[in-house]
Amino acid sequence: MKRVFALMLGVLTAIGGFVDIGDLVTNAVVGSRFGLGLAWVLPVGVLGICVFAEMSGRIAAVSGRATFDLVRERLGPRVGLVNLVASMAVTFLTFIAEIGGISLALELATSVNEFFWVPVVGATVWLVLWRASFSLIENTFGLLGLTLIVFAVAVWRLHPDWSALVHEASHPANTHGEGLPTYFYYAVALFGAAMTPYEVFFFSSGGVEERWTEKDIGTMRANVFVGFPLGGILSLAIAATAALVLKPLDISVETLGQVGLPVGVALGKIGLVVVLVGFFAATFGAACETGLSTGYSFAQYFGWQWGKYVRPRQAARFHLVVLLATIVAVATLLTTVDPIKVTEYSVVFSALALPLTYFPILVLANDPDYMGEHVNGRMANALGTVYLVVVVVAAAAALPLMFITKAGQ
C-alpha cells in the first residue's frame, strides 16, 4: 500500500511539476499565433525528455551518484566544464524567469507591482531552499501545480469543434499566415521548453537525494513515462485554450495575464483564481528546482558536499551558490527586464544547450562500468541517438532562426 501511494504521489508530482513558466508562456504564445498547428512538437519534446530523464534517473539509481559528478569523471574536466557552463547558463536564465513569473502571478492576484514582489519572492525562495525538506518542496508544489488542470477543464467548457481541433493538431501545417522561419522558430522554442535541461538534472539529483536504488527503477520509470506525458497534456491544453479564445480575436500573447484570460472566459472568476494558484505553484516549484539545480551543478562538478539531506553547515558552498544565484536573479529582475522576454529567450537558449546536456548522459548510460546490467538497451540507444540528432538540428537552427525572425516577431 505504501509503495502504491509513493508511486501515485510520484506520478502526480511529475504531472504537476512538468509545467513551468517556459511551458506556460510558450504554449500560450504558440496557441494564439498558430492554433494547434505546432501541437506535433509537444509529443516529440515530451518523448525526448522522457528518454533522457529515464536514462539519468537510471544512472542515479544504479550508481548512487549525480550526473555532473559522473560526467566530469567519465569525460574529463574540460568536457565536464563545457557541459556545466552550457547547462548552468540556461538553468540560471530559467531561474530568473521563474522568479519573475512568481512576481507576475502575485501582481495579477494583488495589483501590487511586480517589482515590489521580486525581492520578497527571492527571499522566500531562498528561505524555502535553505529550510524546507526536499520532499516537502517537491510534493507541495508538484501537487499544487495540478490545479493547472483547469486549462483542460476550460477547453471542455469552451465547447470546441473537437473534430476540427483534432484535425488541426494531427495535421502539422503553417496555415495561419505566419512565415515559415517564424513557424520553425516557435517549433524550436516549444521543443526547448519541453526538454529544458534542468528538469533532467533536478530529476537525477533528486534521485540521489532520495537515495534511489535499483529497486526504485520501476517507480522512477512510472513517474517519467506516465507523469511527464500527462504533464505534456496540460501544456497542450494551455495551447488549446489560447487557440480557441485568443487566436480568433488576433490576440498575440505577450503577458502572463493573457495566458489565463481564456480560462476566465470559460469558467469565470473561480477558474481564474485556480489559474493564479496554478501559476504560483508551477513557477514557485520550478524556481526551487532551478535554484537547487544551480547549486547541484556547481557542487557536483567541483566535488563539494551538496544536497538537502545534509545540514546546511555541511554543504555550505552548495548553499552559498544557491544564495548568490538568488541574489543575482533578483538584481537582474530589478533592472526592469521583462520576465516574459527572459522566458522566451530562455527556451530558445535551452534548445541551443541541449546537445551539450544530453550527449554526456547518453555516453554514461552506455558505460557498463557504471551501469552494470542496467546499461542502455537497444530501444533506449535507438531513441537516444535519434533524439541526439534532433537536438543537434534544433540547436543549430535556434540562433539563425532567432536572427532571421527577430526573435519570432
Add this chain to the structure above:
Amino acid sequence: MISRAAAVLAALLVLTGCVSPALGNGSYRGKGQASVQAALSEVETAALVVEQLRRDRIPKAYADETVSASEQAIGSISESFGSVQPPPQSDQVHDEVTALLDDADSAISAARIAVRRVDRPRLGELLEQLHQLADRLRDAESRLS
C-alpha cells in the same frame, strides 16, 4: 584598425540619433502593418477584459493588471513606430498608423480608468468603442499588407 571601426560606428550612431530609418516605402509600410497588428492584439485584449469584467467573470485585480499591461504595450508600440523616420511618399501611411495608434492608446487608457472604478455603464460604452477600433485596425492591416 578595430578601434577606428568602432569610432566610425559610434559616430554614425550619434549622427543618426535614436530615430531608425526605414529602408524604403515597402519597409515602412511593413513596419506600419506590424504596429497595427500589435495594436490590434492589445485592443482586443482590453475589449475581452472589459467584457469579462462587465459580466463579473474576472477578478478586478486581474482585469486591472491585464489592461494596464496592454496600455503599457500600446505606448511602446506607438513610441517604436514614431521613432522610425518615414521615407518620402510615405506620409499617408505615417499619418494613418499614427492616428490609429493614438486612438488605441486613448481607448485603452479610458478602459483602464473604467476597470479600476468598475464603472459598468462606462465599460459598456468602451466595449463598443474598442470593438469599432478593432475593426478599423483590421481594415488598416489588410490595406497595408
